[in-house]
């Protein structure tokens with residue numbers, strides 16, 4: 462299978478830069494004519510128009526009858542949908558974070574808050590976790606802990622590191638029905654109680670973030686301990702909302718604001734830039750080409766930067782929960798491949814683990830290799846060696862026997878520096894790639910019916926039901 466590289470075609474611009482991020486698609490496997498046809502396809506499918514309609518508040522999530530307005534969460538344009546309520550809640554949330562950071566908000570016995578436990582799962586954990594891992598200082602004054610899975614080991618380990626008197630618990634659940642979060646928050650509440658933190662004292666140690674307006678009542682917390690998000694924010698797109706509260710506490714309100722501003726810069730780039738220079742649109746078109754024409758079914762993200770390690774599971778949820786579907790919103794089956802499975806790891810570590818498979822195994826993989834032009838540390842030799850590895854692997858991973866049916870298609874994504882702003886732009890870029898890819902496939906990227914079924918099934922199994930029988934009953938009802 463002799464596949465061309467885009468870089469072999471004369472007259473094609475194979476890189477584009479925006480918001481301090483350079484995308485290079487020269488190692489993708491297509492010809493100049495293929496690329497031209499993809500640009501025409503984007504035009505004929507109205508790719509950017511669909512994106513603009515989303516930003517302007519059209520009901521794009523048809524199955525749930527909702528808009529998808531994560532872009533409004535990071536907009537300072539008064540014409541953005543829901544501008545006022547977003548700005549109001551954002552300021553309230555950032556003020557609260559600042560009070561915790563500067564010690565005006567303290568534990569019930571007057572202790573400064575040193576630890577924040579985020580109780581949440583999926584979108585209510587992965588975005589904040591990825592950002593915290595990327596941006597937290599080597600020696601933090603306030604430590605963030607992520608209590609996600611309903612596994613007592615994780616609970617025990619986190620509680621062992623925290624002093625209840627100096628701990629703030631943030632219960633984050635958009636739906637406020639997620640069982641793992643309910644069980645974890647009851648356990649942490651019990652821990653507070655066991656340590657004599659009850660009644661009004663408890664309100665110094667626990668806040669709740671949810672789209673359910675009754676969440677504070679249900680948790681017996683005062684209204685000021687409640688931070689709102691809206692049903693038009695998808696869970697996996699929610700880090701920009703009050704779901705980011707632990708970040709604003711741990712990193713500071715200004716850093717969180719910069720993170721939002723970076724995302725907003727990417728939103729404006731995606732809105733205003735023609736497809737051939739539009740980073741998310743190019744990523745979406747390459748993924749569409751790889752899935753539908755080259756039968757590539759998996760996408761591997763390889764950051765050569767420790768700070769970006771946790772963006773891999775974040776991206777995995779974002780793309781796979783959004784695009785892991787095979788029917789249109791009208792229920793029609795989509796022919797061929799749709800959303801790719803997403804995996805990956807810290808690139809340098811992965812060289813000594815699964816690169817052998819990428820280089821010589823029986824797979825076709827789309828790969829994003831990511832690095833930064835500025836190190837986040839002062840060890841020049843480390844950075845020199847790491848960067849040499851990243852550059853070498855970008856080449857090595859596409860150099861396979863040209864006659865082999867197995868191959869890789871590589872893009873490189875290079876930050877000028879990993880700052881809060883750039884990270885916001887980077888994450889927003891993948892959000893837009895995902896929703897644009899949804900438009901190309903004809904998929905609604907904003908619902909997750911398969912996950913909802915799993916949630917219902919687990920609840921009934923917990924109550925003693927037989928999952929196989931429940932599934933059969935569900936199928937009979939349809």
Ligand SMILES: O=P(O)(O)OC[C@H]1O[C@](O)(CO)[C@@H](O)[C@@H]1O
Nearest residue numbers: 582583584585634635636639696
């Ligand atoms: O924030 P919630 O409502 O607790 O949901 C958590 C996660 O559960 C899911 O519905 C399914 O895992 C995700 O979409 C969501 O991010």
